[in-house]
Amino acid sequence: MDDRRGLSRREALLGGAVALAGMADSGAEARAGGAAAAPGRAKSVIQIWVWGGPSHLDTFDPKPEAGQNYCGPFNAPIATNVAGIRINENLPELAKIADKYSIIRSLTHGNNGHETASYITQTGRTPGPGPVYPGAGAVVSLFKGADAGYKGLLPPYIVLTELQGRFAEAGFLGYKAKPFATGGDPAQQRFMVEGVVAQGISEQRQRARRDLLHRLDTFGAAMAGDARVADLRQCEEQAYDMILGDAGKVFDLSQEKDDVRQAYGRGTFGQSCLMARRLVEKGVPYVTINYPGWDTHKQHFPAMRRKLPEMDRGMAALISDLSQRGLLDSTIVWWGGEFGRTPAVQWEAPWDGGRSHYGQVFGAVLAGGGFKGGQVVGASDARGEEVKERPVHPAVVLRSIYTQMGIDPNAKLPHPQGLDVRVAPTTLEAGGPVGVLREIM
Amino acid sequence: MAQAGVTVQDPRPKASTEAAAPFEQAREPVPLCKLDQILFAELKRKGLKPARPCSDAVFLRRAILDAAGTLPTAAEARSFLADKAPDKRARLVDGLLAREEFVDFWTLRWCDALRVKAEFPINLWPNAVQAYHRWVREAVRADMPYDRMARALLTASGSNFRNGSVNFFRAVQSKDPASIARAVALTFMGCRTDRWPRARLDGMALFFSQIAFKHTLEWKEEVIVWDQAKALVPKAPRSAVLPDGSRVALSAERDPRFAFADWLTKPGNPWFAAAAANRVWFWLMGRGIIHEPDDMRPDNPPSCPALLAQLQRELASGKYGLRSLIRTIMNSAAYQLSSIPRSTGPAAEALFAAYPVRRLEAEALVDAINQVTGTTETYSSPIPEPFTFIPESKRSIALADGSTSSAFLELFGRPARDTGMALERSGKPTAGQSLHLLNSSHIMQKLERGPEMQQLYIEARNTADGIERLYLTLLSRLPTDAERAAAQSYAGPSLTKAELVDLAWALINGPEFLCKH
Numbered sequence: 001m002d003d004r005r006g007l008s009r010r011e012a013l014l015g016g017a018v019a020l021a022g023m024a025d026s027g028a029e030a031r032a033g034g035a036a037a038a039p040g041r042a043k044s045v046i047q048i049w050v051w052g053g054p055s056h057l058d059t060f061d062p063k064p065e066a067g068q069n070y071c072g073p074f075n076a077p078i079a080t081n082v083a084g085i086r087i088n089e090n091l092p093e094l095a096k097i098a099d100k101y102s103i104i105r106s107l108t109h110g111n112n113g114h115e116t117a118s119y120i121t122q123t124g125r126t127p128g129p130g131p132v133y134p135g136a137g138a139v140v141s142l143f144k145g146a147d148a149g150y151k152g153l154l155p156p157y158i159v160l161t162e163l164q165g166r167f168a169e170a171g172f173l174g175y176k177a178k179p180f181a182t183g184g185d186p187a188q189q190r191f192m193v194e195g196v197v198a199q200g201i202s203e204q205r206q207r208a209r210r211d212l213l214h215r216l217d218t219f220g221a222a223m224a225g226d227a228r229v230a231d232l233r234q235c236e237e238q239a240y241d242m243i244l245g246d247a248g249k250v251f252d253l254s255q256e257k258d259d260v261r262q263a264y265g266r267g268t269f270g271q272s273c274l275m276a277r278r279l280v281e282k283g284v285p286y287v288t289i290n291y292p293g294w295d296t297h298k299q300h301f302p303a304m305r306r307k308l309p310e311m312d313r314g315m316a317a318l319i320s321d322l323s324q325r326g327l328l329d330s331t332i333v334w335w336g337g338e339f340g341r342t343p344a345v346q347w348e349a350p351w352d353g354g355r356s357h358y359g360q361v362f363g364a365v366l367a368g369g370g371f372k373g374g375q376v377v378g379a380s381d382a383r384g385e386e387v388k389e390r391p392v393h394p395a396v397v398l399r400s401i402y403t404q405m406g407i408d409p410n411a412k413l414p415h416p417q418g419l420d421v422r423v424a425p426t427t428l429e430a431g432g433p434v435g436v437l438r439e440i441m
Numbered sequence: 442m443a444q445a446g447v448t449v450q451d452p453r454p455k456a457s458t459e460a461a462a463p464f465e466q467a468r469e470p471v472p473l474c475k476l477d478q479i480l481f482a483e484l485k486r487k488g489l490k491p492a493r494p495c496s497d498a499v500f501l502r503r504a505i506l507d508a509a510g511t512l513p514t515a516a517e518a519r520s521f522l523a524d525k526a527p528d529k530r531a532r533l534v535d536g537l538l539a540r541e542e543f544v545d546f547w548t549l550r551w552c553d554a555l556r557v558k559a560e561f562p563i564n565l566w567p568n569a570v571q572a573y574h575r576w577v578r579e580a581v582r583a584d585m586p587y588d589r590m591a592r593a594l595l596t597a598s599g600s601n602f603r604n605g606s607v608n609f610f611r612a613v614q615s616k617d618p619a620s621i622a623r624a625v626a627l628t629f630m631g632c633r634t635d636r637w638p639r640a641r642l643d644g645m646a647l648f649f650s651q652i653a654f655k656h657t658l659e660w661k662e663e664v665i666v667w668d669q670a671k672a673l674v675p676k677a678p679r680s681a682v683l684p685d686g687s688r689v690a691l692s693a694e695r696d697p698r699f700a701f702a703d704w705l706t707k708p709g710n711p712w713f714a715a716a717a718a719n720r721v722w723f724w725l726m727g728r729g730i731i732h733e734p735d736d737m738r739p740d741n742p743p744s745c746p747a748l749l750a751q752l753q754r755e756l757a758s759g760k761y762g763l764r765s766l767i768r769t770i771m772n773s774a775a776y777q778l779s780s781i782p783r784s785t786g787p788a789a790e791a792l793f794a795a796y797p798v799r800r801l802e803a804e805a806l807v808d809a810i811n812q813v814t815g816t817t818e819t820y821s822s823p824i825p826e827p828f829t830f831i832p833e834s835k836r837s838i839a840l841a842d843g844s845t846s847s848a849f850l851e852l853f854g855r856p857a858r859d860t861g862m863a864l865e866r867s868g869k870p871t872a873g874q875s876l877h878l879l880n881s882s883h884i885m886q887k888l889e890r891g892p893e894m895q896q897l898y899i900e901a902r903n904t905a906d907g908i909e910r911l912y913l914t915l916l917s918r919l920p921t922d923a924e925r926a927a928a929q930s931y932a933g934p935s936l937t938k939a940e941l942v943d944l945a946w947a948l949i950n951g952p953e954f955l956c957k958h
Contacts, residue, residue, distance in 0.1 A: 113564075115562070116564075119562065128615055131860075132857065155872070155873065163848060172859075176869075178851070180873050181848060194876075194877065194881045194882065194883065195876030195879070198880045198881070198882065198885060199882065201880075205943075206880075208943075209946060212944070213947040213951060215452045215453070215454070216924055216927055216947050216948065216951060217453050218454055218460050218463065218921060218924060218953070219951060219958065220454075220951065221453060221454040221455055221457070222460040222463075222781050223780065223781060224456040226782075228798045228952075232800075232875075232955065235870045235871060235874065236875045236879070236950075238872035239872050239876045239879055240879075242876060243876070243879065416862065418635070
């Protein structure tokens with residue numbers, strides 16, 4: 001409600017609630033009965049979280065025919081290596097590998113508030129009474145983490161580089177499902193992962209300090225046998241596996257050849273993509289690249305001229321590299337933000353060619369992990385303002401990802417109050433079962 | 442590279458009477474009040490042995506951390522340890538209850554229970570959060586009797602920017618009467634209604650079904666009012682059913698919330714005083730007599746019913762002043778037991794045979810590290826229009842808004858404040874927390890560049906003096922002979938700044954600093 005009030009104050013958008021009923025995928029296998037999902041082949045997810053809301057028109061759903069008031073200066077989309085699919089002209093590298101990913105052009109949830117929309121896209125649920133649900137990363141780390149036999153020394157859910165925050169990523173799953181945020185900047189000379197790499201402390205000093213820590217632990221000796229003190233010790237040991245052991249070496253990007261680092265782009269985003277590939281190689285089940293800078297209310301087009309080439313290079317290099325290493329089949333790359341941006345350009349001051357929040361229709365990209373490439377799911381109308389065919393709720397994307405990961409979307413989550421909560425919603429609030437993206441599975 | 446993190450020979454001290462010496466007194470605990478008589482008799486009946494009384498140093502640290510979320514300073518430690526008066530513990534408690542940090546810290550605890558946070562998922566605007574926090578803080582500062590506080594929150598009307606207390610209703614995730622009733626039951630009755638028969642919840646919801654939320658011309662302001670015109674179910678009932686099954690007459694001239702508050706706060710209510718007394722005990726002892734503290738139900742009885750009953754009597758005789766109850770508990774021998782158990786196992790834990798060890802709250806931990814190093818945190822709230830400005834001098838325990846951005850607080854288990862449930866706050870250690878404390882630039886910069894560390898280095902006359910100052914600053918006690926020797930041999934005859942930093946680092950990363958004990 002507040003979000004809609006927000007619209008009337010900030011800038012009027014197309015009003016009205018989305019006809020959610022149309023989204024029910026009655027033909028799809030809803031499995032409300034709880035039958036097991038087919039085992040998926042995906043082992044990891046790399047989520048490129050395009051924070052702020054990327055314009056669907058200026059990325060994977062160009063509308064040059066709608067005219068300058070819609071497409072702005074981007075009126076010459078380019079053909080891809082898949083006949084009939086065209087994308088923004090600033091994405092030439094991605095255009096060369098369109099056969100490796102599929103585009104969803106008909107996502108919709110109708111919400112225009114960052115927090116609420118982020119929550120919907122990452123949990124499949126609308127905030128309301130009852131529990132605060134965990135996002136996809138928390139769910140995957142629960143089902144693929146330590147309790148499920150994950151033996152890796154790296155945390156099962158890693159965010160590059162800052163927490164998404166404020167959406168209670170772990171929800172009611174709590175501390176166990178929270179991500180490890182690396183901090184630091186992979187584009188720097190040395191990627192200073194917070195806690196793993198400490199500048200100016202030699203390995204010798206690390207070992208001497210640790211020995212001192214143990215020598216001075218009188219309280220630990222007095223409390224021998226206490227479970228809480230034992231927990232602290234175990235955590236300390238795990239931490240040293242990262243600090244002094246081999247586990248932490250994964251963050252050393254200087255181990256990569258220079259031309260590889262160059263191919264991804266030398267900026268923070270490109271090197272984050274490279275970092276994500278290294279983590280997935282080590283078996284980390286969920287990596288989020290938190291990619292800020294897409295909330296372009298003002299001066300949208302100059303911002304896109306900076307962002308799109310960087311995104312193009314990093315994301316294309318990631319998909320190609322995964323593919324060459326035989327990892328794409330087991331790794332889902334999921335690109336998307338919380339919503340799209342208003343198709344009609346706001347030329348007037350103070351926006352001066354800006355785009356606002358738009359949850360009525362927006363896009364996402366899925367590659368690898370068993371998802372087919374070279375497909376387009378759904379369509380928006382001629383101006384990208386409404387869904388024209390095959391409305392897709394974010395819950396459908398999540399159910400599809402879980403299914404490919406071999407996680408039963410109808411499995412129960414451990415709820416502190418014992419409530420019956422499933423991995424993904426089985427029905428939409430407006431009614432009807434939630435299906436999967438069967439076209440690309 | 443050598444094998445990861447494997448220490449060939451464990452250099453840790455061994456468990457012994459010597460190791461326990463800094464933490465406990467070499468005598469048996471003696472009952473000091475009614476609470477002790479009840480608890481110690483129950484322990485005896487179960488064949489369990491209470492721990493020894495904690496040492497003065499441990500008491501000082503524990504009491505300030507529990508009452509004020511704050512670490513004692515080296516000066517406080519020196520003077521408390523030197524004080525020979527027999528009533529020094531009681532005087533310390535009195536002093537603590539008058540401190541501003543006491544107000545901040547107990548406000549923080551109440552704000553966890555009352556879900557004081559901005560925006561997501563409840564869309565509460567930051568200035569409403571500030572008003573709500575201010576109201577709670579004022580109630581704690583003035584020691585508003587708890588029955589009055591509950592009544593004020595339950596019957597409040599007005600603008601949520603101007604009368605902070607109305608945000609009790611506004612900060613519920615959903616505004617339907619049943620959701621409000623759930624929050625009321627959790628907060629004031631210690632009950633999770635998902636375990637209730639539906640009819641009981643529906644009966645209770647009726648009392649909250651005429652609350653209306655009205656918008657004003659001010660951005661995101663809401664006015665909470667009693668809307669007489671809102672239909673009740675069944676229509677225009679003459680009476681309503683309370684959670685204990687009794688009926689209360691309703692009148693069209695009176696907001697039904699008052700009828701509920703009358704019943705709730707009346708002496709003899711089976712939930713209200715028990716939930717409050719149990720909650721205060723839980724906050725001080727780390728575990729409720731009813732465990733979990735917000736899961737009161739017939740099949741989850743108190744571990745020691747007589748103890749809970751006595752606490753309720755203390756609460757009533759103190760006219761529901763929480764400071765009085767806190768004082769009584771902190772002055773008890775039960776609260777002053779050492780953490781080193783002489784009986785172990787679930788029964789001993791449920792009967793508080795030793796003071797339970799637990800990690801400092803996220804806010805208290807970062808404040809403690811800041812205090813010893815003389816540094817601060819930079820907090821901001823990312824919610825636009827208007828930005829919430831938080832001065833550098835603000836301590837973390839005094840933060841109003843549960844959604845203030847902080848990677849540290851997130852990492853160390855700050856509650857999301859979504860439900861108000863006690864288990865939202867986690868003291869569970871994780872490897873990520875260890876990484877941060879052991880090796881992050883955040884902590885290392887505080888140690889290397891913090892002005893208090895520099896001051897300590899300048900003032901230390903020699904290595905031995907530096908070590909003593911470090912122990913008093915970080916652990917509120919003097920080092921043992923064995924600790925002096927170990928620290929001396931690390932530092933050598935002259936103490937360099939890097940060695941001082943390493944010694945401070947080693948103490949901060951030990952369980953004695955990280956935990957309440």
